[in-house]
Amino acid sequence: MISVLGAGAFGTSLAIALGAKGHVCLWARDPEHVAEMIRARENTKRLPGVPLPARVTPTADLAEATAADVLLLALPMQKLAAFLAGEGARFDGKTLIACCKGIDVSTLSGPLQVIAHGAPSAKAALLTGPSFAADIAVGLPTALTLACGDDALGAALQEKLSTPALRLYRTTDTIGAELGGALKNVVAIGAGIVIGAGLGDSARAALITRGFAEIQRLAQALGGEAETLVGLSGHGDLILTCTSDKSRNFRFGCEIGSGQTPDSGPTVEGAATARAALNLSRQHGLDLPVVAAVVTLLDRPEALDETVAALLSRPLKSE
Numbered sequence: 098m099i100s101v102l103g104a105g106a107f108g109t110s111l112a113i114a115l116g117a118k119g120h121v122c123l124w125a126r127d128p129e130h131v132a133e134m135i136r137a138r139e140n141t142k143r144l145p146g147v148p149l150p151a152r153v154t155p156t157a158d159l160a161e162a163t164a165a166d167v168l169l170l171a172l173p174m175q176k177l178a179a180f181l182a183g184e185g186a187r188f189d190g191k192t193l194i195a196c197c198k199g200i201d202v203s204t205l206s207g208p209l210q211v212i213a214h215g216a217p218s219a220k221a222a223l224l225t226g227p228s229f230a231a232d233i234a235v236g237l238p239t240a241l242t243l244a245c246g247d248d249a250l251g252a253a254l255q256e257k258l259s260t261p262a263l264r265l266y267r268t269t270d271t272i273g274a275e276l277g278g279a280l281k282n283v284v285a286i287g288a289g290i291v292i293g294a295g296l297g298d299s300a301r302a303a304l305i306t307r308g309f310a311e312i313q314r315l316a317q318a319l320g321g322e323a324e325t326l327v328g329l330s331g332h333g334d335l336i337l338t339c340t341s342d343k344s345r346n347f348r349f350g351c352e353i354g355s356g357q358t359p360d361s362g363p364t365v366e367g368a369a370t371a372r373a374a375l376n377l378s379r380q381h382g383l384d385l386p387v388v389a390a391v392v393t394l395l396d397r398p399e400a401l402d403e404t405v406a407a408l409l410s411r412p413l414k415s416e
């Protein structure tokens with residue numbers, strides 16, 4: 098059996114997709130939320146409008162959910178470490194698949210390092226790549242990356258989690274997959290700022306391209322492979338997130354760029370990850386001007402004009 102821990106938009110969409118194949122337990126922390134999912138056979142709070150298949154069982158009982166061998170962790174990145182710290186022993190011998198995208202801002206770790214620290218006796222993998230929960234939930238074609246350092250385990254998980262509409266590719270480059278997925282959200286906030294500020298599609302293309310150069314610089318400095326970064330989990334997800342109004346990171350950036358106070362309700366992973374990435378870049382002596390500009394505008398949205406001017410007046414260089 099498979100369990101999904103975290104009944105947000107993404108966890109619910111994965112449970113729905115995998116529920117077409119077999120029994121899936123969908124765990125949420127709030128018993129009232131679970132009762133409502135059982136009553137409505139729908140996650141009206143986080144993914145309204147899509148029925149839960151009969152083989153998806155919502156539960157608030159973590160013991161029931163963690164009876165499964167394969168657990169998909171679909172929590173926000175900044176909540177993962179504390180969640181595991183409270184429950185670590187439950188996960189001994191289990192396979193934990195991180196479904197979150199980001200860098201833990203207090204430890205500067207990616208999800209797999211956080212799992213290794215919080216649940217050291219578990220096997221770990223990462224599911225990432227271009228996908229909106231709303232698309233997966235209704236069975237639209239989607240291709241994702243399953244990253245696992247142990248290729249035999251990765252192959253078994255690839256088989257287990259693929260469906261006719263959800264096609265998984267696999268890699269052993271966990272660092273490249275983690276960082277591609279984490280950093281694209283930072284660039285998506287930047288792309289949103291560009292569009293929200295009315296700077297135009299040409300400026301957005303420039304920002305995405307130079308942002309991608311920064312993703313490559315940081316990820317390769319940390320051991321990620323170039324091939325992974327041009328794949329689904331890097332370039333693929335960057336394209337999706339920087340060009341679609343469905344992206345929360347992109348919309349958050351649009352709000353900043355257009356002078357609104359951004360909505361702090363939705364999960365916007367790129368905000369904390371921008372700060373973590375900037376700290377990592379300093380540790381490694383790397384220059385990440387797009388990431389630094391995003392951090393500046395998260396702190397001081399009123400500095401838009403001077404931040405754009407500073408980016409444009411950097412010394413001219415070869416590409």
Ligand SMILES: NC(=O)C1=CN([C@@H]2O[C@H](COP(=O)(O)OP(=O)(O)OC[C@H]3O[C@@H](n4cnc5c(N)ncnc54)[C@H](OP(=O)(O)O)[C@@H]3O)[C@@H](O)[C@H]2O)C=CC1
Nearest residue numbers: 104105106107108126172173174176197198228229230364
């Ligand atoms: N949405 C999408 O299209 C995609 C999202 N992702 C990634 O998936 C991850 C989750 O995002 P998403 O599902 O969209 O986020 P949502 O905001 O929709 O949901 C987050 C869920 O996490 C739960 N949660 C938060 N904190 C805790 C905690 N401490 N313990 C237990 N549960 C907790 C929330 O519970 P509660 O409802 O009680 O607040 C909520 O159900 C992110 O890293 C995101 O980048 C990846 C691909 C696509």
Ligand SMILES: O=C(CO)COP(=O)(O)O
Nearest residue numbers: 226227228344345346347
């Ligand atoms: O990760 C995603 C698409 O692959 C979802 O993007 P947002 O979190 O910006 O909505």
